[in-house]
Amino acid sequence: MQIRDLPYPDPGVPDARSGGRFLLWLGRNQLGGQLRSLAWGLLHFCGVAGLPFGVGLAVQALVDRSGGRLALAGGLIAAFGAAITVGDTMLHRTAVANWITAAARVQQLLARKTAELGSALTRRVAAGEVVAVSTGDVEKIGWFVEAVSRFAAAAFTVVLVCVGLVVYQPALGIVVAIGVPVLALAVLPLLPRATRRADIQREKAGKATELASDTVAGLRVLRGIGGEELFLGRYRQASQEVRRAAVRSARMWSLISAVQVLLPGLLLITVVWYGARLAQEGRVTVGELVTAFSAVTLLMYPLRHFEEIAMAYSFSRPSAKRAARVLALERTSYEGERGGLGDGGALPTGDLYDPVTGLLAPAGRLTGVVCGDPDTAGLLAERLGGHAAEDEKSPSVLLGGVALDDLPLGAARTCVLVQDKDPVLLSGTLRELLDVPASGRVRAEDALTAARCEDVLVALAQASAEDTGDPMETRITERGRSLSGGQRQRLALARSLVTDPEVLVLDEPTSAVDSHTEARIGEGLAALRAGRTTVVFASSPLLLDRADRVVFVHDGEVAAVGLHRELLRGEPRYRAVVTRETAEEQLTHLSEHLSEPKALQEIEETA
Numbered sequence: 001m002q003i004r005d006l007p008y009p010d011p012g013v014p015d016a017r018s019g020g021r022f023l024l025w026l027g028r029n030q031l032g033g034q035l036r037s038l039a040w041g042l043l044h045f046c047g048v049a050g051l052p053f054g055v056g057l058a059v060q061a062l063v064d065r066s067g068g069r070l071a072l073a074g075g076l077i078a079a080f081g082a083a084i085t086v087g088d089t090m091l092h093r094t095a096v097a098n099w100i101t102a103a104a105r106v107q108q109l110l111a112r113k114t115a116e117l118g119s120a121l122t123r124r125v126a127a128g129e130v131v132a133v134s135t136g137d138v139e140k141i142g143w144f145v146e147a148v149s150r151f152a153a154a155a156f157t158v159v160l161v162c163v164g165l166v167v168y169q170p171a172l173g174i175v176v177a178i179g180v181p182v183l184a185l186a187v188l189p190l191l192p193r194a195t196r197r198a199d200i201q202r203e204k205a206g207k208a209t210e211l212a213s214d215t216v217a218g219l220r221v222l223r224g225i226g227g228e229e230l231f232l233g234r235y236r237q238a239s240q241e242v243r244r245a246a247v248r249s250a251r252m253w254s255l256i257s258a259v260q261v262l263l264p265g266l267l268l269i270t271v272v273w274y275g276a277r278l279a280q281e282g283r284v285t286v287g288e289l290v291t292a293f294s295a296v297t298l299l300m301y302p303l304r305h306f307e308e309i310a311m312a313y314s315f316s317r318p319s320a321k322r323a324a325r326v327l328a329l330e331r332t333s334y335e336g337e338r339g340g341l342g343d344g345g346a347l348p349t350g351d352l353y354d355p356v357t358g359l360l361a362p363a364g365r366l367t368g369v370v371c372g373d374p375d376t377a378g379l380l381a382e383r384l385g386g387h388a389a390e391d392e393k394s395p396s397v398l399l400g401g402v403a404l405d406d407l408p409l410g411a412a413r414t415c416v417l418v419q420d421k422d423p424v425l426l427s428g429t430l431r432e433l434l435d436v437p438a439s440g441r442v443r444a445e446d447a448l449t450a451a452r453c454e455d456v457l458v459a460l461a462q463a464s465a466e467d468t469g470d471p472m473e474t475r476i477t478e479r480g481r482s483l484s485g486g487q488r489q490r491l492a493l494a495r496s497l498v499t500d501p502e503v504l505v506l507d508e509p510t511s512a513v514d515s516h517t518e519a520r521i522g523e524g525l526a527a528l529r530a531g532r533t534t535v536v537f538a539s540s541p542l543l544l545d546r547a548d549r550v551v552f553v554h555d556g557e558v559a560a561v562g563l564h565r566e567l568l569r570g571e572p573r574y575r576a577v578v579t580r581e582t583a584e585e586q587l588t589h590l591s592e593h594l595s596e597p598k599a600l601q602e603i604e605e606t607a
Helices: 019-029 031-064 067-124 127-168 170-185 188-217 219-225 228-280 286-327 374-384 409-415 444-450 454-462 485-499 515-528 564-570 572-579 583-594 597-606
Strands: 352-354 359-361 366-371 416-419 503-507 533-537 549-554 557-562
Touching: 019 031, 019 067, 019 127, 019 286, 031 067, 031 127, 031 286, 067 127, 067 286, 127 170, 127 188, 127 286, 170 228, 170 286, 188 228, 188 286, 228 286, 352 374, 359 374, 359 549, 366 374, 366 572, 374 416, 374 503, 374 533, 374 549, 409 416, 416 485, 444 454, 444 485, 444 515, 454 485, 485 503, 485 515, 549 564, 549 572, 557 564, 557 572, 564 572
Parallel strands: 366 533, 366 549, 416 503, 503 533
Antiparallel strands: 352 359, 549 557
């Protein structure tokens, strides 16, 4: 796989049982790139390893006054230099390609898992951890994949040089062959402590990122209650903990680096001292001594990659562990009723039913749902969309008698679309925003009209950068930050209406819209979705009055069903939620309701 071929048509099915297994799976899938990088690495390092022999041959040729051997040594040095240049260039190119393609594979896997789990992902994994995995962790995993091939080439070169020295000059070669493994393994006792400190640093950094993410998400609320300084103090404390952990980790890695400098220096001194004695005794020539000295000096370069692979693995292992934990999450599949796809693979149609709460949304009708608790409403809306519930033992939502959790993911998303309380608008033009997978039955213009986006279109036309006056070509900033809350809600609603799914679930789609516009949206929604199943979670009388039926959910189950006006008169708890009555007003209405003859008769029958 080359960079130009990204993204992967299929990133594969990862082995997410552990971080180590995930890294091994990733390495196997990058095998072709690793072998190419290894080949160029061997060319590069063998050129580095060959230079001492060429230099030693040249020095001995000068001592012996041999022009032929000097010319041969010059040719060898030139050839080794060319090998170093070409090998280093291509090694860097292929290693970076391995890094980028590995990171891209991990990002595609995470994106696929995010699409599969939807909003249930952040309920099962902290938002800060998701951010850390998709940014810094992906980079660290890619670093390890890149470093593996360089380390393998370096290790092979070190072994080759040691064997070559033993054959070329046994007396000095044995000293080098004994000393180099000591250099390579000397840092191993320090690695566990360095790894633990690095893990602590990353754990604290993840918590700080999560705190920052939560603070930014709730910044408007924090300003409203004057809590900025409190959260700023918490983040300052968390960031200082990260700094202290980073300093402790850096001290350990600096000690490892110091060992990697000290021990090779000692080996070099030993070789020079011992080689000088051998030269005085006439047991080695000057050229052989220069060769051994140069070989030990240049061995420091490939030996650095032993430290790099240790650091890369130390940093990537917890990152891979976090990534594996996210990728191991599965979309919940329930035991119980299993319908699968209908005959011929047709998508299911019919009533939408939740066996947990008893909520029924008849096919082709607009159903309003009122919940006293907004969090309960959000969780129920996600359940209706087939997203994994927190209670994984509960039965699945049924569409036409078919369990949504038994449908393929694409089929479930096609059947039921859920728009949550805070829909995200991606950056791009308005035309691109509305260019979504759709049935084709609803035009973008009709959806914008039903969502009452006339003033939004006027504002976008005035802001058009190309002075074309076409609002469809105006760019919308990330998350729609250039728009007001009500404008963002209406554009998101228009996007959902363009999709035209079999079942559309809307969670508080007009909470940031004024009452006049809200009434017009209710009218447009009912008209455009006529004959299609629509479920609207709301507490606004202007929307609920447009519903064909209204379901009141209390304490996690359906408490009443009827028209909006009927429930206002006959269900005090419903009226309290919709009209936002105070406690005193609720007691007054409850006493009036209990004093009615029909209510008294019901009490007597119950008794």
